[in-house]
Amino acid sequence: MNWEQVRGNWNQMKGEVKQQWxxxxxxxxxxVEGSRDKLVGRVQERYGVEKDEAERQLQDWESRH
Incomplete structure (x- = not known):
């Protein structure tokens, strides 16, 4: 699933995002409202990780969906 699909189905995807994070x-x-950049920022804030790590986690999540 690409990020445009995630954004378009954000209400359905929120549960899966919350399971991951x-x-x-x-x-x-x-x-976040389906914004990839905003999600990276929130993962950074809540988990205290660098941007590169938040990006890596998000890429892993994207590859599974």
Missing amino acids: GKLTDDDLTF
């Missing part, structure tokens, strides 16, 4: 709140997911 359980520290993200509902407010975080509302803020």
Whole structure:
């Protein structure tokens, strides 16, 4: 699944995102609104990782969906 599909189905994808990154709140997911860059930023904030690590995690997640 590419990111355009994720963005288009954001309401359905939020549950899967929350399974992967359980520290993200509902407010975080509302803020992200399907934006890949915003999701990377929130993963960085909540998990205290560098941008490269957040990007890697997101790429791994994308490859599974």
